[in-house]
Amino acid sequence: MFQSLSERLSASLKSITGQAKLTEDNIKDTLREVRMALLEADVALPVVKTFVEAVKLRAVGSEVAKALNPGQQFLKIVQSELEMVMGEKNESLNLAAQPPAVILMAGLQGAGKTTSAAKLAKFLIEREKKKVMLVSADVYRPAAIKQLETLSAEVGAMFFPSTVDQDPKDIASAALRSAKTSYADVLIVDTAGRLAIDDAMMTEIQDLHAHITPIETLFVVDAMTGQDAANTAKAFNDALPLTGVILTKADGDARGGAALSVRQITGKPIKFMGMGEKVDALEPFHPDRIASRILDMGDMLSLIEEVERKVDKDKADKLAKKIKKGKGFDLVDFKDQLEQMKNMGGIGGLMDKLPGMGGMKQAAGMVNDKMFVEMEALINSMTPMERRFPDKIVGSRKKRIAAGAGKQIQDVNRLLKQFKQMQKMMKKMSQKGGMSKMMRSMNGMMPGGGGGMPRM
Structure with missing residues (x-):
């Protein structure tokens, strides 16, 4: 993950870490390299501009001038600004609601919504000790309903059955009633995706959202689509009151453009990232730890x-x-x-x-x-x-x-x-x-x- 970005940034920052004093002149080349590294990682241009300007402003200010080792201080600034771009700290799920707390999964087809719904259920069952029910409101793909049923059994979650001839709102209402009578703590609602954003899809999910008023509305997006992931997230955020993002296939994303763009473009935190195909391959997103990995400083926690x-x-x-x-x-x-x-x-x-x-x-x-x-x-x-x-x-x-x-x-x-x-x-x-x-x-x-x- 972030391999190409990590290599480029590490190489560009080596030249500056030994400097006794930092000036606009001697950081100019390094900042140019940092800019190129971020653009090659498919980070959105507005995010790159804001990031480079913030680093430059802090690097030639009193913060570095008073430091015993200006070069090392510069590295700390880059790390700090990376954290700021990605959201500073991990934002966990808000489940403070009368049970069951409803989580709505939204996103394009192929982004990994159904798998992410099951992974999230496993995470909540094992690490939060919650009783979880899963339901599919995807009435366009019978295979998606069957897939969620299979995954529910695998992760130890309850499953509420649905069929393609039902209305998504009716499915969600019935699932909510069942979750209450089953004393479930959380109900995760998987929704239909499309190959592209369209008005019919947005209207349907807006109606469903208004009908069940979820406490968490999570946008699921493929990390490997780079800055397109951030743009798609923005389109969904304009239509729905998103509370967070799940970044899937992050283990295959050597660039990192999505992780570095989503927060700043949407204003919504990345809450989880999928790190593989297995049902336990879901990690809470910690900006400080990710920034440390990007700069090849490891992630011991x-x-x-x-x-x-x-x-x-x-x-x-x-x-x-x-x-x-x-x-x-x-x-x-x-x-x-x-x-x-x-x-x-x-x-x-x-x-x-x-x-x-x-x-x-x-x-x-x-x-x-x-x-x-x-x-x-x-x-x-x-x-x-x-x-x-x-x-x-x-x-x-x-x-x-x-x-x-x-x-x-x-x-x-x-x-x-x-x-x-x-x-x-x-x-x-x-x-x-x-x-x-x-x-x-x-x-x-x-x-x-x-x-x-x-x-x-």
Whole structure:
């Protein structure tokens, strides 16, 4: 996410960070580079102009003149202005209403409304402990109703059935009555989309909105459409009293134009962003954390939250006890670790949140997509005994394992080498003071920790 923008901005800001004094002359070239980086990221022109002017005004003012390190202060200004453009802080959903709180999903066809409705339901069920009902008022696509029913079952939400011969307002009214009698905390209403904005579509959704008066009206938009996303959001905002935006497919958006344009053009906050196809791939949008990611400073808070949610604590505890008892780390444990890493978006997802790793993201993506699959295939090709006692994997065993996974003997050797490295690390962690040493070295990697990222 934001890869191309991050690379361009990081390169343009390097030249200025060592300056002892900032003047209009010596920041001119850097500001031009920043402007170009934002335009190439498909950020809307009015947003780019406002951003560059704000940075320039602060950079040549007393704020920087009095700083001990003007270059570093300039970087802080860029980060601060990025946050301002995107909304300063995360704005959560307003569910302060007599239950059920109604959330209306709006947007164009193909933006991901139905999937986002299910993702939002899962988010509210798991993280907010809410009882959620889903209903589809999309009477033009029978497949959309069926899709929402399937997704409702997957995320553990209640589903109110509807048919294509019903009126959307009647569907919503009946769903609201059912949500009340079922004691649902939240009712999420999915609506029909169109391939383009048209008067009939707007009138229909305006009527539906007036009929059910939702407390949240969320506009769902595809991040990969760049500044067009902001323009479409504005058109919907003119027709409906939007309360926020969900940015979908943000994991595939290397540019970031939508994230940097939507707030300023619509005046409405981005509340969530979709980071993948899975139903749990919805993240609250934190402007400060996103600004930090864009400037390659990492996002340790999101990483910690993700570890808390996605790492299987029981498995982690069992592994720790096993190693402490001296039973050793085997290939079954190694496979578990690979699966945990995949759940967190792989090495690429991890590096995206670690500071100073921007230049390695492309290589990480290759490891994530290809090598994880290869390693798991090789481990699956082994016998239970071989997984428990990797030292027994020699000669003809390697040949059989490679053939079973459709790989070469060198691939088996590479896997065993990587396993041995992980085994050594686990052994060190189990020794006295091993974990505290590891935590101290991790602290050195944090911003302000004094260590910087280690060379790899």
